[in-house]
Amino acid sequence: MKLNITHTTSYSYDAPVIYGLQQVRLTPLSNTQQDVLDWSVQIEGGKQELSFLDEHQNHTMLVQATPGVNHVQFTASGTVETHDNAGVLGQIYGTAPLWHFLMTTPRTAPGKGLRKLARSLTGKSNLLDTLHTLSQDIRDHVPYGQASTFVDTSAEDALAAGGGVCQDHAQIFIAACRLADVPARYVSGYLMMNDRIDQEASHAWAEAHIDGLGWVGFDVSNVISPDERYVRIATGLDSHDASPISGMRVGPANESMIVSVQVQQ
Numbered sequence: 170m171k172l173n174i175t176h177t178t179s180y181s182y183d184a185p186v187i188y189g190l191q192q193v194r195l196t197p198l199s200n201t202q203q204d205v206l207d208w209s210v211q212i213e214g215g216k217q218e219l220s221f222l223d224e225h226q227n228h229t230m231l232v233q234a235t236p237g238v239n240h241v242q243f244t245a246s247g248t249v250e251t252h253d254n255a256g257v258l259g260q261i262y263g264t265a266p267l268w269h270f271l272m273t274t275p276r277t278a279p280g281k282g283l284r285k286l287a288r289s290l291t292g293k294s295n296l297l298d299t300l301h302t303l304s305q306d307i308r309d310h311v312p313y314g315q316a317s318t319f320v321d322t323s324a325e326d327a328l329a330a331g332g333g334v335c336q337d338h339a340q341i342f343i344a345a346c347r348l349a350d351v352p353a354r355y356v357s358g359y360l361m362m363n364d365r366i367d368q369e370a371s372h373a374w375a376e377a378h379i380d381g382l383g384w385v386g387f388d389v390s391n392v393i394s395p396d397e398r399y400v401r402i403a404t405g406l407d408s409h410d411a412s413p414i415s416g417m418r419v420g421p422a423n424e425s426m427i428v429s430v431q432v433q434q
Contacts, residue, residue, distance in 0.1 A: 174430075183423045186419075197358070201258055217232050258383060287346075296351070318337050353376065359399070374389065
């Protein structure tokens with residue numbers, strides 16, 4: 170399936186920005202699930218200083234805002250041909266060893282709720298089936314949109330709140346896997362929805378490592394493994410590592426952000 174994607178993120182400031190620096194992860198890479206046919210990232214109000222592969226092998230741009238600017242905009246667009254591998258990325262590894270994906274982060278730190286959830290993963294003979302069951306259990310206990318969460322909400326807090334979005338679902342799944350010694354990581358990307366082209370945000374899901382298969386994806390929000398409607402952009406230990414855009418700025422300006430995503434055949 171060929172997917173055409175346009176992702177625009179606009180930042181506006183109520184005072185000139187003295188200094189701003191952002192890491193931009195908006196460029197997909199080809200792998201067993203997708204072939205990037207063409208892609209570009211246009212920048213307004215800033216310039217690319219350099220690009221590199223980060224520790225998770227994500228294509229990363231370092232962008233400096235133009236001094237005194239009141240508006241910065243990133244527009245990523247292109248065409249990606251996707252393949253349905255039943256969610257299996259495979260035995261593809263970068264520089265980080267598998268034990269790295271057992272590490273706890275502030276957003277995936279376990280508490281009482283996550284430890285209870287992770288008990289369902291112990292003593293089971295078929296890990297793949299068990300992880301699919303975990304995905305369903307998380308969605309049942311944390312319905313999509315039933316509680317207000319924020320960009321820095323932890324997995325434990327989202328579980329306790331009884332609701333969340335794709336970021337929360339992925340981080341709850343990841344935290345439970347790590348408690349059961351199953352390497353897991355966060356994935357940011359895009360999902361083509363069947364009922365709409367325009368979306369308000371990108372998507373997120375999780376990947377767990379299963380012996381013999383390698384990395385396998387689990388979209389808890391939709392209780393499926395990623396198929397040809399999905400495009401991977403970045404991975405990391407949690408949503409911070411795989412954030413499309415992150416950074417810092419100097420000055421008294423207040424920031425507002427508007428995100429627009431279009432995914433279609």
